[in-house]
Amino acid sequence: MAVHAEAHHGPPVANQSSRVDAPTLGMLLFIASEVMLFGSFFTIYFFARVVAGPAEWPPPPFHLPVFVAGVNTAILVTSSFTMHWSLQAIKRGNRAGMQAGLVLTVALGLTFLLTQIREYSRVGFSPQDGAFGSTFYGLTGLHGAHVFVGLTILTFTTIRAFRGHFTPTEHRGVEISGIYWHFVDVMWIVVYTTVYIL
Amino acid sequence: MINPLRSEAEAYRFLLLTVGYFAAIALAALAIGTWAGIIVFLGLTLAGAIYVVRASRTEAPRQAVPSRRGRANERRILVIANETVGGERLRNEIHTRSEGYDEHVLVVTPALNSHLRHWASDEDNARLEAQKRLEASLDRLRAAGIDAKGEVGDAEPVQAMEDALRLFGADEIIISTHPEGRSHWLEKGIVETARERFAVPITHVVVDLAAEREDVQEPT
Numbered sequence: 160m161a162v163h164a165e166a167h168h169g170p171p172v173a174n175q176s177s178r179v180d181a182p183t184l185g186m187l188l189f190i191a192s193e194v195m196l197f198g199s200f201f202t203i204y205f206f207a208r209v210v211a212g213p214a215e216w217p218p219p220p221f222h223l224p225v226f227v228a229g230v231n232t233a234i235l236v237t238s239s240f241t242m243h244w245s246l247q248a249i250k251r252g253n254r255a256g257m258q259a260g261l262v263l264t265v266a267l268g269l270t271f272l273l274t275q276i277r278e279y280s281r282v283g284f285s286p287q288d289g290a291f292g293s294t295f296y297g298l299t300g301l302h303g304a305h306v307f308v309g310l311t312i313l314t315f316t317t318i319r320a321f322r323g324h325f326t327p328t329e330h331r332g333v334e335i336s337g338i339y340w341h342f343v344d345v346m347w348i349v350v351y352t353t354v355y356i357l
Numbered sequence: 358m359i360n361p362l363r364s365e366a367e368a369y370r371f372l373l374l375t376v377g378y379f380a381a382i383a384l385a386a387l388a389i390g391t392w393a394g395i396i397v398f399l400g401l402t403l404a405g406a407i408y409v410v411r412a413s414r415t416e417a418p419r420q421a422v423p424s425r426r427g428r429a430n431e432r433r434i435l436v437i438a439n440e441t442v443g444g445e446r447l448r449n450e451i452h453t454r455s456e457g458y459d460e461h462v463l464v465v466t467p468a469l470n471s472h473l474r475h476w477a478s479d480e481d482n483a484r485l486e487a488q489k490r491l492e493a494s495l496d497r498l499r500a501a502g503i504d505a506k507g508e509v510g511d512a513e514p515v516q517a518m519e520d521a522l523r524l525f526g527a528d529e530i531i532i533s534t535h536p537e538g539r540s541h542w543l544e545k546g547i548v549e550t551a552r553e554r555f556a557v558p559i560t561h562v563v564v565d566l567a568a569e570r571e572d573v574q575e576p577t
Binding site: 183341342 | 371
């Protein structure tokens with residue numbers, strides 16, 4: 160009936176009340192804060208456009224490169240396909256598939272970012288051109304910054320993939336970077352539809 | 358509730374749904390007019406909200422698997438009881454479960470509190486009362502030759518179990534309650550919820566303090 164000393168050393172296992180494991184939960188909380196950040200930018204955009212904006216949007220003489228941005232949208236959505244393929248590949252033990260998927264995702268994301276920078280240089284207005292210019296560059300720039308962060312994460316994931324990391328059972332690095340990348344894509348769909356289409 | 362970003366696969370599915378959602382709104386607005394876009398927006402949003410509400414009701418909880426602690430010949434038993442520790446059958450149950458092992462018993466008494474006091478963080482009295490009940494329980498167990506430790510737990514019994522599991526790492530759980538009809542825990546389905554949440558054997562011991570009569574349900 161004696162009580163013996165604990166055989167366990169070190170701090171206790173972290174409490175996990177959530178049904179999501181801690182690293183994924185961390186990414187989810189980060190994304191939740193990002194959604195609020197984008198929400199504040201969208202609030203400014205809709206205020207400038209609907210409440211305080213001119214009758215016509217974009218205000219003359221400005222035009223938005225809808226077609227180029229549409230192609231860029233297709234590129235970004237395609238990068239989500241390759242990201243998903245990458246994770247599915249490592250889950251099946253296909254290391255080459257994972258590596259190819261990650262490389263393609265980084266390449267497509269980089270293409271998106273470079274195209275957006277190129278678009279900025281040719282769009283014909285700047286952030287100083289009233290509320291329209293400010294909100295356009297604010298929203299698309301904020302998203303571009305997120306693409307850059309996503310690409311940084313994916314680059315490290317790709318390096319790890321080529322260094323032999325990740326297995327069919329241990330691939331959290333790919334999973335979490337994939338969640339972030341899909342979130343970045345989702346936000347672009349919202350930005351593209353509201354800023355360029357509607 | 359549904360979390361669309363819980364895994365990469367779900368996030369990917371969410372992306373595809375987002376593409377479809379905004380494509381439908383944009384197409385309706387461009388092809389027919391602004392009001393058509395608004396109607397499609399409202400319709401799809403309503404359909405999505407209904408789906409989320411319905412799906413969240415059927416979502417199964419994920420079981421927590423406590424990590425094994427202690428030596429191989431050690432049997433760790435977590436006892437959750439408000440005031441029903443001390444019955445003979447419960448003591449026998451602990452003896453039976455730990456036969457052939459060095460038993461290590463932790464009694465957790467939830468600091469039961471009213472909802473209003475809980476939300477006002479007014480839990481000092483609840484913890485004080487729980488501490489008294491816990492000490493009485495430990496005295497009765499020690500009198501029976503069971504060297505148990507104890508602690509006051511969260512006001513929510515399942516949460517108290519989960520907290521204790523993280524620190525204690527029990528091999529099994531014994532939940533001691535009043536008989537049906539007099540037990541709030543049974544009314545709230547605490548035993549069933551615990552069996553859904555924790556991947557360890559759970560024994561439910563019914564203690565009728567008034568009649569000094571107890572009944573034991575076998576672990577699942």
